[in-house]
Amino acid sequence: MARVLVVYCSMTGNTKAAAEAVAAGAKEAGAEIILREASQAGPEDLLACDAVALGSYDAFSYMGGLLKDFLDRCFYPTQGQVTGKPCGIFLTHGGGGRALDSMVQIAESFKLSSAAEPVSVKGMPDESARSQLRALGAQLAGQ
Numbered sequence: 001m002a003r004v005l006v007v008y009c010s011m012t013g014n015t016k017a018a019a020e021a022v023a024a025g026a027k028e029a030g031a032e033i034i035l036r037e038a039s040q041a042g043p044e045d046l047l048a049c050d051a052v053a054l055g056s057y058d059a060f061s062y063m064g065g066l067l068k069d070f071l072d073r074c075f076y077p078t079q080g081q082v083t084g085k086p087c088g089i090f091l092t093h094g095g096g097g098r099a100l101d102s103m104v105q106i107a108e109s110f111k112l113s114s115a116a117e118p119v120s121v122k123g124m125p126d127e128s129a130r131s132q133l134r135a136l137g138a139q140l141a142g143q
Ligand SMILES: Cc1cc2nc3c(=O)[nH]c(=O)nc-3n(C[C@H](O)[C@H](O)[C@H](O)COP(=O)(O)O)c2cc1C
Pocket: 009, 010, 011, 012, 013, 014, 015, 016, 056, 057, 058, 059, 060, 061, 062, 092, 093, 094, 095, 096, 097, 098, 122, 123, 124
């Protein structure tokens, strides 16, 4: 059974709902889920998973600070040990969504492997967005 880590940061609940949809999709596809707020996650979680989903809200066209903090804390302790690990990215935003670039770039710095197209959602995910997010989770579960 694949172990899928879903790490996210959320201020007002939109990205939390998105993360829960990603986790639900991975679980439906048979994976074990570790769903963590970024402040509660650490390098051991990234090392222990088979695939990872990174989620954030857009904060001034960059990822939210707590996801960045998680990634900063993980970089040296996981360097060279997560190369090629499948990664999926999701974002909620208020109409801009340019933070996606920062997330894709940082995943590349970790040498994670892009397992699916990033999912970008305006505001609270509706049923159509939730379906895309569940599909992202399912793709990670299948890696
Ligand atoms: C400090 C701050 C900065 C933001 N900057 C942007 C931005 O640059 N572009 C954008 O599209 N949305 C921006 N937003 C809106 C949020 O990304 C959007 O409402 C998001 O869905 C919130 O997710 P959350 O409910 O998980 O916190 C910003 C919100 C906050 C709180």
